[in-house]
Amino acid sequence: MRVPAAGWQDDEVTSQLVWSVVVPVKRLGVAKSRLRGALRGVPHEGLALALAADTVRAVRACAAVADVLVVTDDPRVAAVAGGAGARVLPDSPAGGLNAAFRHGAAAARGGWVAGLTADLPALRPAELAAALGAAQAGPAGVRRYVADAPGSGTVLLAAPPGVPLDPRFGVGSAAAHAASGALALVGDWPSLRRDVDTVEDLAAATRLGLGPHTAALCGAGAAPAGRHV
Numbered sequence: 001m002r003v004p005a006a007g008w009q010d011d012e013v014t015s016q017l018v019w020s021v022v023v024p025v026k027r028l029g030v031a032k033s034r035l036r037g038a039l040r041g042v043p044h045e046g047l048a049l050a051l052a053a054d055t056v057r058a059v060r061a062c063a064a065v066a067d068v069l070v071v072t073d074d075p076r077v078a079a080v081a082g083g084a085g086a087r088v089l090p091d092s093p094a095g096g097l098n099a100a101f102r103h104g105a106a107a108a109r110g111g112w113v114a115g116l117t118a119d120l121p122a123l124r125p126a127e128l129a130a131a132l133g134a135a136q137a138g139p140a141g142v143r144r145y146v147a148d149a150p151g152s153g154t155v156l157l158a159a160p161p162g163v164p165l166d167p168r169f170g171v172g173s174a175a176a177h178a179a180s181g182a183l184a185l186v187g188d189w190p191s192l193r194r195d196v197d198t199v200e201d202l203a204a205a206t207r208l209g210l211g212p213h214t215a216a217l218c219g220a221g222a223a224p225a226g227r228h229v
């Protein structure tokens with residue numbers, strides 16, 4: 001089955017360029033382990049790379065974003081992200097996801113900073129812009145987060161100028177971010193909330209409309225193993 005890429009090229013440009021967005025990407029060989037074998041005939045690293053490439057592409061296309069910082073030790077991710085116009089930083093020596101977010105946030109050039117997971121292949125720039133705009137509304141000096149579709153994880157954490165990002169990503173991170181004082185953003189942003197950890201998530205993202213990198217893999221006769229999308 002041919003899987004169309006998300007057609008968001010004509011989304012309106014309405015926001016100001018005020019955000020730095022940090023996107024950490026694990027080394028492809030160990031990334032997205034729950035998705036291993038999800039697409040028959042597609043090398044796992046190629047799928048992990050496509051998810052990240054579509055995420056970065058959408059962030060770069062978001063009208064509100066001035067600077068995209070991809071934190072990775074993977075040379076293939078670095079090449080694709082750099083080619084898409086992101087700044088690429090090596091992983092933090094401290095290691096781990098939250099250290100990568102802190103490392104990227106420390107390299108931001110001021111203004112609002114967001115951390116975003118790199119597994120959002122259906123992400124639409126207009127939805128990201130809407131979430132970032134919502135983050136800028138409301139009480140001053142408070143971090144905001146967007147929970148994933150199931151509600152337990154986090155896809156986006158945002159900090160106002162001068163406020164540390166203080167990321168608490170990992171299992172149960174939505175509750176961890178709330179407990180740390182961050183406010184939940186409640187908008188209807190299905191493509192932003194649709195992180196892809198499992199084959200079921202990939203099918204759900206496909207229904208929303210995949211970015212071109214992931215769509216090319218899913219459209220090459222490689223439907224998620226054991227199901228139709």
Ligand SMILES: Nc1nc2c(ncn2[C@@H]2O[C@H](COP(=O)(O)OP(=O)(O)OP(=O)(O)O)[C@@H](O)[C@H]2O)c(=O)[nH]1
Nearest residue numbers: 024025026031032033034071096097100117118119
């Ligand atoms: N730079 C960097 N990125 C990371 C690290 N750990 C996770 N990430 C990224 O953070 C995002 C969210 O992490 P997960 O959804 O748990 O992804 P994952 O660890 O690749 O997937 P699983 O192996 O299935 O848990 C993904 O985009 C990962 O690439 C890390 O240590 N360094």
Ligand SMILES: C=C(OP(=O)(O)O)C(=O)O
Nearest residue numbers: 153154169170173195197
């Ligand atoms: C790291 C996270 O992602 P996931 O639960 O998708 O692994 C998170 O939600 O904080």
